[in-house]
Amino acid sequence: MTKSEQTPIAVTCEHVSKRYLTRSAEVTALNDVSVTVRPGEFVSLLGPSGCGKTTLLRLITGLEQPSDGDVRIDEQEVRDAHPDLGVVFQTDLLMPWRTVLDNVLLQAEVRGQKNPASIQRAKDLLAQVGLQDFVTSYPHELSGGMKQRVGICRALLHKPRLLLMDEPFAALDAMTRDQISVELSELASHAGTTIVFVTHSIPEAVFLSDRIYVMSARPGRIAAEVVVDQPQPRQLHYRQNSAFISKVAEVTAIFESLGVLRDNQQQSVEA
Numbered sequence: 001m002t003k004s005e006q007t008p009i010a011v012t013c014e015h016v017s018k019r020y021l022t023r024s025a026e027v028t029a030l031n032d033v034s035v036t037v038r039p040g041e042f043v044s045l046l047g048p049s050g051c052g053k054t055t056l057l058r059l060i061t062g063l064e065q066p067s068d069g070d071v072r073i074d075e076q077e078v079r080d081a082h083p084d085l086g087v088v089f090q091t092d093l094l095m096p097w098r099t100v101l102d103n104v105l106l107q108a109e110v111r112g113q114k115n116p117a118s119i120q121r122a123k124d125l126l127a128q129v130g131l132q133d134f135v136t137s138y139p140h141e142l143s144g145g146m147k148q149r150v151g152i153c154r155a156l157l158h159k160p161r162l163l164l165m166d167e168p169f170a171a172l173d174a175m176t177r178d179q180i181s182v183e184l185s186e187l188a189s190h191a192g193t194t195i196v197f198v199t200h201s202i203p204e205a206v207f208l209s210d211r212i213y214v215m216s217a218r219p220g221r222i223a224a225e226v227v228v229d230q231p232q233p234r235q236l237h238y239r240q241n242s243a244f245i246s247k248v249a250e251v252t253a254i255f256e257s258l259g260v261l262r263d264n265q266q267q268s269v270e271a
């Protein structure tokens, strides 16, 4: 698939706030957040634990509604789950009784589109992430990284115009995380899909993104917007590049100025 085969989606959140009513209090998860994601862009929402990253993602999925403000996909207000959406969560959520191939084909089955073409596409996606020899394996026979790769292939099978990813690599070891980031960058740039990626890892956001929204601690708001002006897809050697190192330093300095990162104190943002 090339970029021209589909039209990626744009996402706009304007002056969005989200308040949750709990038994004892009202929690403001997001306060006046405005975010724009252009078609085909890879945008990360980066911030400390509890700053509302997942909440913002859930508002974009249509699973929840904002208390104030608008969430729009391609200028249409989001009211329910969009049909052109793919979602990847922190845990893989594979079905243990289905083979790798049948897990990837789940969306095709649900949509009544399981056919030779979708089966071939599933196999091609699996081959792109090095799982060509595991199509008939079951999830319990795979490592955590392999399962997460299957989850990504499953989300990309129906060529979603928008892919939402909520800390998809958080449970993986550092080396697998680096490798899978390279694979995602490659897959995403070929698919031409718009991606919104939630993370609390500064290097991961800088490695993958075209743009990063830096979020501050609760109530979550956008503290800064950082452009990562480097060609996609990104390769491993980009991590050694001075542009990468200085961008990580730039974002780290923003978190220091917000008081999220301080010397001699452990915080939830990984520098």
Ligand SMILES: Nc1ncnc2c1ncn2[C@@H]1O[C@H](COP(=O)(O)OP(=O)(O)OP(=O)(O)O)[C@@H](O)[C@H]1O
Residues within 6 Å of the ligand: 020, 021, 022, 027, 028, 029, 047, 048, 049, 050, 051, 052, 053, 054, 055, 056, 200, 218
């Ligand atoms: N359903 C809910 N009911 C009440 N409070 C909620 C609900 N969902 C989220 N919150 C609160 O909203 C705030 C933001 O939560 P959210 O999960 O969006 O943060 P996050 O940045 O994704 O955190 P993490 O990085 O730890 O996953 C938190 O204080 C959380 O307790």
